[in-house]
Amino acid sequence: MTTSPSADEPQGNYDVDYVVRYTFGGTGKQPSPLGGGEFRDRDEATEQLNNLLQTLADIGFLTEVRPSDRTTLLVFIRAPEKSLLRATHTSRVRDWLYGLRNTQPGGESSPGPQSGAERLRAIHYMLTAPVEDGGANITPKYGQWKNVDSIFPLHDDKTNQAWMRDWSKKTFLTKEDLDQIRDKFGEKIGFYFAFLQSYFRFLFFPALFGFSSWVMLGYYSPIYAIVNCVWCVVFVEYWKRQEVDLGIRWQVRGVSVLSSKNRHFKPEREVQDKTTGELRPIFPWTKRLQIQLLQIPFALVAVIALGAVIATCFAIEIFISEVYNGPLKTYLVFIPTILLSSLLPISSTILTKVATKLTELENYETKEEHDVAFIQKMLVVNFITSYLAIFLTAFVYVPFANIIVPYLDVFRVTVRPFVSQEDEKTINHSDFKIDPHRLRKQVIYFAVTAQIVNTCMETVVPFIMRKLAIKYKEYSEEKANNEKGSPAYDDHPDEADLLKKVRNEADLPEYDVTDDLREMVIQFGYLSLFSTVWPLVPVSFLFNNWLELRSDFFKICKEFKRPVPERADTIGPWLDTLGLLAWIGSITSSALVYMFSNEGLGRHGNAGEITGWVLMVTIFFAEHIYLAVRYVVEKTMSKIETPSIRQERAQKLLLRKNILGTMADDHSTIASVGNVDGPDEIDRASLEEDARTRTLQEARPSDRFWGRQKNWKESLQIGTKIIESYQATGVKKQQ
């Protein structure tokens, strides 16, 4: 890999490394009553642009400015080789100091960036790192750089399309494909695709087993439940191992120690570090702990709020679909759906805002800690919105419906606006029977329908919206141009295509891999928790994930700005979440198997036959057996050496052998001097040496002790005498 960008990026991007979108429209500002506000904004914008371009020039970048639309302009950045070499070298030294690299990078002569991602990352670091770390400290939308809207690289369309064509033809991505993703998009996204690929590969087994189980064993089979739980455990442990292997292969193992400053960190005070003597801004962790304790009431509020919403809609749905028998039933069935679809997003949004605020209050020093804390808070919300409905059906509706249904009459109020008084009287719930297939239908919905809908919403709809937005923008610009009689901007014909592409890309949102990871982990949860209900769940997921990998790649290329490559050596807190879901899966699977093994109707066809303590004992044993299996799998997995680990170990061994070999040579040369031929000199010499160091001390008894047998031959003589004086009678002769 050469250091010039020309080998990595085709000419289509004109060697542009980054584009800065600079806004000067002042869309949010009120015109000042004094007038001249326009001009003040304009002067401010011009001054900031001055600062920006000067800063970029100071760190050695080439710049070009082009207009974009009415309120923004684009600054194209390109890094000349010298600055880039320097930046790459600094970054590698930083890695070495933090222990990520074993060999100290050579001086200024170290080679340039090894991949497109490393190049982009180095440049981004130069642009955004604080000055004391050697960067230009350009912080988009913040502080001095308010007008800088975003800094983003350009998509490499040719390569993207080549890959999409290639992958749509094959089932599995190879290791080289994943390496290529990493070379282009960075390790964080590379890890996501590697995870998706591993998950996809692993899904073949439960898909096959689930299918045969569905054919031969029926539903709620204990054998399937056990195999499913063991599979979940093995997959999670396998992925942990893969992370280590990939970390070594991509040389990012341990990169979590590097952290980027959280720009919203508000330190309480500055403290002089006793050991280094420098001032460090700190926020006491005791205060943070107190705010972290607020997570508990937040979780409770989330559970209660979302739970109430879901439970209420659930109850209304049961009432209308199974109890109510009056007119308009087919239309009224949609009421709970409408309620749910409106209330749930609102509640989730409110809770998300609260979680964001709480995380900001916790005031983390690094961006990574901040993100992890936010993800952890949102876990409760995610779990409830994804799983509570099925939980209610499985563990509340089926066991207790007969008791609860009479109380559902309160929901007549939902029906009242639509039907008259007399018709209401026709509601009769003595005919109510528990629908045993409700649970399965619900699981099928989540496993198949919801996944398809989700893929469409995620990939297809934004794509269409994007195209419409572009068309609308073109249309309104043409209209404006026609009014003014001249085109908005006058591009050189050479650059017209590039600028059109860049303007479109500048409008795209920024990509966050967390959302895709969340989606995959929640999907894994359905598999782990509820697939005993319908064993074809993994089959559906298998097909979905083949499509998901390719559609996610399509989404990144077409619907988001090209992400700035970031390094990572793990998928983060989602790994713990996977383990947690596998754990909960052991509990729910055992409970489901026990409760429903006769199609949910108990031994006598009566759903109320579930014994409390047998259920709890089943859960107790299932969970602890699961934990024991997990322990065993963990230990076994840690013994297996992946190729990267073996290679790393071999390299260390070689190095070790070489150095010890050199020492052993020295060792044997010196030792060979003290051989049979001249022992006297060494012993007496060392004794004399010791004696010399103690010239001021008296002669010690130990000297006399050690002087009695001057060398080993004399010792041997004494020893032989002792042995020979041993007689079978066991008495020693005189010495």
Next chain:
Amino acid sequence: MTTSPSADEPQGNYDVDYVVRYTFGGTGKQPSPLGGGEFRDRDEATEQLNNLLQTLADIGFLTEVRPSDRTTLLVFIRAPEKSLLRATHTSRVRDWLYGLRNTQPGGESSPGPQSGAERLRAIHYMLTAPVEDGGANITPKYGQWKNVDSIFPLHDDKTNQAWMRDWSKKTFLTKEDLDQIRDKFGEKIGFYFAFLQSYFRFLFFPALFGFSSWVMLGYYSPIYAIVNCVWCVVFVEYWKRQEVDLGIRWQVRGVSVLSSKNRHFKPEREVQDKTTGELRPIFPWTKRLQIQLLQIPFALVAVIALGAVIATCFAIEIFISEVYNGPLKTYLVFIPTILLSSLLPISSTILTKVATKLTELENYETKEEHDVAFIQKMLVVNFITSYLAIFLTAFVYVPFANIIVPYLDVFRVTVRPFVSQEDEKTINHSDFKIDPHRLRKQVIYFAVTAQIVNTCMETVVPFIMRKLAIKYKEYSEEKANNEKGSPAYDDHPDEADLLKKVRNEADLPEYDVTDDLREMVIQFGYLSLFSTVWPLVPVSFLFNNWLELRSDFFKICKEFKRPVPERADTIGPWLDTLGLLAWIGSITSSALVYMFSNEGLGRHGNAGEITGWVLMVTIFFAEHIYLAVRYVVEKTMSKIETPSIRQERAQKLLLRKNILGTMADDHSTIASVGNVDGPDEIDRASLEEDARTRTLQEARPSDRFWGRQKNWKESLQIGTKIIESYQATGVKKQQ
């Protein structure tokens, strides 16, 4: 610390580093029928002694030979400074290659051993390591060195006594005391004493709380149970942190990667390592896995066997003490005790032998893995022998005694040998009542009586036996001397005391810290599992452990050979055991509180009032709350920085700052060239440079793109124009 031994060891040991006990008595050999067997043994012994002394001389050691008793002689070894420097240097290089040290040790000029323990360890390594690792490969009792009975260092009596006097006066050992233990005995034993000290310190809180709980809250208090469980969690996590801190302080962190070869390893075949090209003897891990699966039936057999023994004795005891009312009752009560005391050790010994055999079959490559595997197998045996009795009382006797007692009549057979037929008829179990205090009495026994008896058996009795053995040996030697008319050996008056001491020490057994660790961990188990029954358990342990630390030190000094210092950075598999015990404690504590909260008599005074499912639900919630608390404590603890970790981090920070500072200086010098004054040269120069590299290619559009604004000032002009052409109407003028 100087390199000469004189500063570390007082003159009393005459600078002796190690003593080799060499046997030539051939105690196990049959005299050959051909005769001359004596002479053959003697020749063999002499030849081995020749080898031994020559080998020692080859690696540069000084030797002295003295007689010991009728069948052994002693070889005194002392290492001259030069060989020692070399050995220490080799050992440090090995540490560096394995990543244990951050700085490469300087060449031959690195300083000598820093402590007595390092010196002894270096010498021991030189004596016993394989030849390819630079050692003499002397393996006691094995192979070529069958006659070498043991290699051991000598106790430093003065220092030992000074410390014992010092510690018997104070309550807490300081960090410096622990450092001293480590300097003398090595890190493995240092970790044991550090653990004991931490455990002792931590016991103050549950002792105080237990005492006040005993006074104010009574028995089986839920508050005490909760506080106890939380304390267990906090202690285990705290100790994990302490291990890290100590590991950094004693510079042994990560030393687990160094491993010593297992001498009994029988490889199956040799395989050429693909990466290094050398032949490695291996034993396939798949075969090992199959043998490891045998642990499961072993555990089951252990549970059944020991469980049967204990349960039977338990049942007999209940029968005799609570049902039987005939004559000789006071004497018959001892039958189960006698049975237990005889059957249990026999079963334990048999199971220990089986475990040892299984571990050997598993054929581990390193000694460390072998030891860990053995400890894990024995865990089941240890748990059953220690805890099953109380489990039976708490969870079988109290809930189910009324059902079981009628079946105990079968145990009349134990009474029959002692009483006549008519007296037997007086057995009446209608008067049987569950003794509610039985459980408490049992726990008091284990917490107080058993601990005292254990300390005596461990420390006092062997000491007395030792003294008696020495007296007996002197007596029999005098008798033999009187028969032969001459003394056995003729010591020089200077050396008489030393040789007497060495001969006594040579007879002592070798110390293994595992037994003491096991004892402490089992004790922790009583605290975690059963202290809700009697809240004064921690008080008793507090006193016991103060004594334990000092008596264990006394035991090491007086009743065992001085241990060869070993390095360790953890207490090993016992750490996982502590966590497991804390976990089980949450289950048993919640169950005990629920079952016994009214003195075991239920709400209506009837012990049969325990509801199954409430019990299971209580356990379910208690256990999961415990796991959540453990997770939280883990995360919180990992945020706390101990002093060593802070220091290490500060050192790295300093280093980092220095190196990056140098780079930043270079950076700014170069960057300052590209300032306002002379921008043209840099940009044109870099463009020309790029152009030079592409002499064979055509002029590319990107060159034209990047050539339009030659420097940042031109870019600024263009940008300013764009901004100024922005009008409030939102239409841009022509460029």
